[in-house]
Amino acid sequence: METQTKTKNPVLLYTERTPNPEALKFVTNTMLYRGTADFQEVELANEYSPLATELFEFPYVKGVYISNNFVTVTKELNYSWDDIMLKIKAFIKSYVESDKAIINESFEAYIQEQEAAKREKEGIAYTGDEGEIVARIKDLIDTYVKPAVAGDGGNIEFESFEDGVVSVLLQGACSGCPSSLVTLKQGIEGMLKRMIPEVQSVEAHMD
Known part of the structure; x- marks a missing residue:
């Protein structure tokens, strides 16, 4: 008897420009968080979002905003998107594919x-x-x-x-x-x- 293995849909990710030249929207085909989660400080990210915490480890990430199926990353002024966009895109894609936690459950209580x-x-x-x-x-x-x-x-x-x-x-x-x-x-x-x-x-x- 053959057993069927459930295949996961591949994670697709593309970028969208925003009116803010320092912020870029990374859109996926996966629901990340049903709500809005804004992290402008590393301390708040460390407490409530493993994804934001890891993004803040990049020296050029200044802010992380997570909502529905996208992540908006705000960069530091002295970096160019041409140099860092693909690195952030690859990281987010890999992170989502790994099925690791995006937002901790305790964030709901905080909100x-x-x-x-x-x-x-x-x-x-x-x-x-x-x-x-x-x-x-x-x-x-x-x-x-x-x-x-x-x-x-x-x-x-x-x-x-x-x-x-x-x-x-x-x-x-x-x-x-x-x-x-x-x-x-x-x-x-x-x-x-x-x-x-x-x-x-x-x-x-x-x-």
């Missing part, structure tokens, strides 16, 4: 703690009319902004609303990207001001 603290802060800060405004701001960001930003290898999160100023957090390819700040001012700020008159400006900080 839940962060979100709980954020909700508590928002719950205290926003009540009545202001609470309704914040809900509309978050809905617009989630519906119209996040999908477009994800396509460029990044993420945007609502942080706060105070005195007409919306503060957001930029992650992945968006972090440290000059064109992201232009897009923020021309696109996102314009949309929010049109849709919600109480919004006067949008400010960003990087993760």
